[in-house]
Amino acid sequence: xxxxxxxxxxxxxxxxxxxxxxxxxxxxxxxxxxxxxxxxxxxxxxxxxxxxxxxxxxxxxxxxxxxxxxxxxxxxxxxxxxxxxxxxxxxxxxxxxxxxxxxxxxxxxxxxxxxxxxxxxxxxxxxxxxxxxxxxxxxxxxxxxxxxxxxxxxxxxxxxxxxxxxxxxxxxxxxxxxxxxxxxxxxxxxxxxxxxxxxxxxxxxxxxxxxxxxxxxxxxxxxxxxxxxxxxxxxxxxxxxxxxxxxxxxxxxxxxxxxxxxxxxxxxxxxxxxxxxxxxxxxxxxxxxxxxxxxxxxxxxxxxxxxxxxxxxxxxxxxxxxxxxxxxxxxxxxxx
Amino acid sequence: xxxxxxxxxxxxxxxxxxxxxxxxxxxxxxxxxxxxxxxxxxxxxxxxxxxxxxxxxxxxxxxxxxxxxxxxxxxxxxxxxxxxxxxxxxxxxxxxxxxxxxxxxxxxxxxxx
Numbered sequence: 288x289x290x291x292x293x294x295x296x297x298x299x300x301x302x303x304x305x306x307x308x309x310x311x312x313x314x315x316x317x318x319x320x321x322x323x324x325x326x327x328x329x330x331x332x333x334x335x336x337x338x339x340x341x342x343x344x345x346x347x348x349x350x351x352x353x354x355x356x357x358x359x360x361x362x363x364x365x366x367x368x369x370x371x372x373x374x375x376x377x378x379x380x381x382x383x384x385x386x387x388x389x390x391x392x393x394x395x396x397x398x399x400x401x402x403x404x405x406x407x408x409x410x411x412x413x414x415x416x417x418x419x420x421x422x423x424x425x426x427x428x429x430x431x432x433x434x435x436x437x438x439x440x441x442x443x444x445x446x447x448x449x450x451x452x453x454x455x456x457x458x459x460x461x462x463x464x465x466x467x468x469x470x471x472x473x474x475x476x477x478x479x480x481x482x483x484x485x486x487x488x489x490x491x492x493x494x495x496x497x498x499x500x501x502x503x504x505x506x507x508x509x510x511x512x513x514x515x516x517x518x519x520x521x522x523x524x525x526x527x528x529x530x531x532x533x534x535x536x537x538x539x540x541x542x543x544x545x546x547x548x549x550x551x552x553x554x555x556x557x558x559x560x561x562x563x564x565x566x567x568x569x570x571x572x573x574x575x576x577x578x579x580x581x582x583x584x585x586x587x588x589x590x591x592x593x594x595x596x597x598x599x600x601x602x603x604x605x606x607x608x609x610x611x612x613x614x615x616x617x618x619x620x621x622x623x
Numbered sequence: 624x625x626x627x628x629x630x631x632x633x634x635x636x637x638x639x640x641x642x643x644x645x646x647x648x649x650x651x652x653x654x655x656x657x658x659x660x661x662x663x664x665x666x667x668x669x670x671x672x673x674x675x676x677x678x679x680x681x682x683x684x685x686x687x688x689x690x691x692x693x694x695x696x697x698x699x700x701x702x703x704x705x706x707x708x709x710x711x712x713x714x715x716x717x718x719x720x721x722x723x724x725x726x727x728x729x730x731x732x733x734x735x736x
Contacts, residue, residue, distance in 0.1 A: 419655070
């Protein structure tokens with residue numbers, strides 16, 4: 288018996304058929320076991336399924352390895368080159384105007400989003416900014432520096448299939464835990480009072496809502512009316528609705544900026560031109576700046592984060608403004 | 624907003640950043656689409672009859688935002704290159720850090736082909 292099982296496990300198939308409790312069907316006492324056709328096919332099927340499982344696992348890993356915004360202009364996916372190391376394969380970046388809006392050309396190829404849609408933007412300034420981003424890549428393409436391209440790809444593709452209501456609700460949710468409403472009961476509180484209170488007052492006056500600041504960890508409770516007012520205000524922003532389906536690009540931009548700054552009130556300040564990007568980032572990082580002044584600055588951590596935050600916030604704000612404006616130049620007649 | 628500064632300063636900063644961008648392509652920055660658009664936009668909004676022009680302020684704000692974007696992206700990339708982009712040290716470097724040198728055998732080691 289053992290000799291039969293031994294031969295099944297080692298000689299016949301590496302997949303360990305013996306573990307399934309399969310006996311050699313052709314076993315007869317005294318005769319050496321011979322592999323039958325059915326047994327051989329079963330062995331091959333096991334090997335195949337094992338290989339398929341292993342490939343699926345590997346495929347899942349490689350799919351998650353590449354970062355999101357990797358627009359490929361070739362129809363065939365170049366799976367062997369990881370997206371993080373793509374060399375700059377184009378010389379010229381130019382802008383053309385198509386039916387849906389402005390398009391970007393890399394050499395002679397049109398830029399496409401990660402889901403292979405054509406990359407069109409309604410605003411010329413935004414198209415020029417995206418083209419400059421692509422143009423500023425040296426040698427290798429660093430996708431993590433191309434924030435505007437990322438934002439446009441997200442709003443064009445909408446990979447999470449979120450419509451504007453969901454985005455607005457997500458942005459308003461930030462009100463609950465807005466960073467500028469929780470004040471620490473420490474010496475930091477003076478700095479916070481000086482810096483954050485004017486912004487809160489401006490927001491209350493501008494939107495005619497009531498919000499206060501709190502010292503507890505839970506934050507102030509936002510009355511429902513405030514939420515409605517702000518939600519309707521956000522919804523009133525002009526949509527990037529050149530194409531048929533309702534593209535939620537401006538709420539996507541608003542939510543992006545709110546996520547970066549961890550504050551909805553600061554985002555509103557940016558949208559309404561009340562705060563510059565540097566100011567908003569400073570207000571968002573107030574505690575960190577306080578600690579830096581007290582304990583010192585670590586360049587490779589603090590500055591790194593600061594510049595990345597500034598870049599993302601600036602990209603988001605620019606995206607919101609360029610998507611929600613309509614440029615009309617009225618020539619006034621000079622009156623003498 | 625007083626914190627924005629003067630438009631001339633923003634424009635100068637933008638031109639400087641565009642020069643850095645054009646250093647990547649090697650072509651002069653005056654030919655780039657961004658330069659032409661900026662010059663046209665700034666000129667168009669300079670002459671206005673109103674004292675407080677919201678469109679001018681909007682353009683200045685957008686220009687300042689774009690300047691912040693370009694500046695911070697460049698600073699971020701520079702910091703990344705300097706601190707986070709070096710990768711691993713080679714064996715020779717690591718040995719050199721503690722004052723050792725790798726041995727060299729003129730005939731090659733015995734097991735090498």
